[in-house]
Amino acid sequence: MSTENRRRLIVVVLFAGVDLLDVTGPPEVFSLARRESDGAAGYEVVLAAETMDPVTTGAGVRILPDVTFDGLSTQSIDTLIVPGAVEVDRQRGVQTLTDPRVVARVKQLAERTRRVTSVCVGAHILAAAGLLDGRRATTHWSTARQLADAYPAIEVDADPIFIREGDVWTGAGISACLDLSLALVADDLGEAVALRVARQLVMYLKRPGGQSQFSVPLEQVSTTRRIEDLRHHIMRNIDAPLTVADLAAYAHIGDRQLTRIFKSELGMTPHTYIESARVEVARGRLETTDATLERIASLCGFGTVDTLVRAFRRRLDTTPTEYRRRFRTGRG
Structure with a gap:
């Protein structure tokens, strides 16, 4: 240089x-x-x-x-x-x-x-x-x-x-x-x-790990009421297991049809969307609360801290701890 x-x-x-x-x-x-x-x-x-x-x-x-x-x-x-x-x-x-x-x-x-x-x-x-x-x-x-x-x-x-x-x-x-x-x-x-x-400029020189464009899957526009209802159902039950079978049963359709709908409407599988939604909710808790990683993993449906960490690395190329350190905005 x-x-x-x-x-x-x-x-x-x-x-x-x-x-x-x-x-x-x-x-x-x-x-x-x-x-x-x-x-x-x-x-x-x-x-x-x-x-x-x-x-x-x-x-x-x-x-x-x-x-x-x-x-x-x-x-x-x-x-x-x-x-x-x-x-x-x-x-x-x-x-x-x-x-x-x-x-x-x-x-x-x-x-x-x-x-x-x-x-x-x-x-x-x-x-x-x-x-x-x-x-x-x-x-x-x-x-x-x-x-x-x-x-x-x-x-x-x-x-x-x-x-x-x-x-x-x-x-x-x-x-x-x-x-x-x-x-x-x-x-x-x-x-x-x-x-x-x-x-x-009062900003970070680098957002951690080439930080993602947050909220991508959650902001995409749905064109059918069925998929929109499923998305709201996921957010209301983010701490639940939320398997493909669970979502298909909720929507009264088959597993394969559910996967086809998610791919055509949102360009991703139900599993990918659910994980992204969990990361989004966890991100908000890391920014605004002092909850432990164990508590956040439980509340967001990850189950374990290891699963939470792996999801953050996959989606945001950073860790929950590093994310909190950089983007903590309040006490709670």
Whole structure:
């Protein structure tokens, strides 16, 4: 990692409907990095769009570009940041906004960029530009399945906060733009500078073990009353055994039919969903109570601490003890 004082041009792509935090979060991190490195970072952040007209974000806030895409034609780019944009439709669910013109521009800019990154569903733009083929990538959990179905050449992992694959980085949910930007600073200037920036932002330099996008299975939208009723039943009886046979009997269907429904509706088996739900409930107890691990394991249906620990390692790549140490928010 080099700390030489040189210009690092960072380009944030603007387009209609772009997520506001995706655009403003990274520049804040890089601005602090300049200050915390006494200017050694050399970061220069510009917002680029098709024209110099104001761009209306998804939040309704209008942003003025610093430069047009054509205005960057002769410049070497250090880091290209592609934000996301989504719309929510009652029938279609969450849809990504991927303007073919923006995709073409991103593809052109990437050819002379040292490092290409996406935030949230910006990964769909990178995918459409062919920049994620043969790579592992992440995106917002709500569109991960959509990304995987549309681009089978990409190994989509909906779990991590961000993923680095060579010179291509992809970030998860909207607020993950800060985690991703801190990781970029650490890669450029070292952990010490990134840690100072994180302290200024009052956030962790690294969430433990590449922390998961929490609540993924619990937030997914169900399209049938039957599966929604089953999900509520699971949460009401989280401390019970909750076998596939138990759930099938509750729903008055066969075991195989239950498994097919979970896979088609939620993209996972009943066992996977139940374990994720147990981890979610345990996570809340670790954050807000002083209950022992034994007590939490019992209340959340894990039975033993060993089972609780294994589930946390599997789902969150951390331990319950480490999670509590990092995310304890109150007394109870």
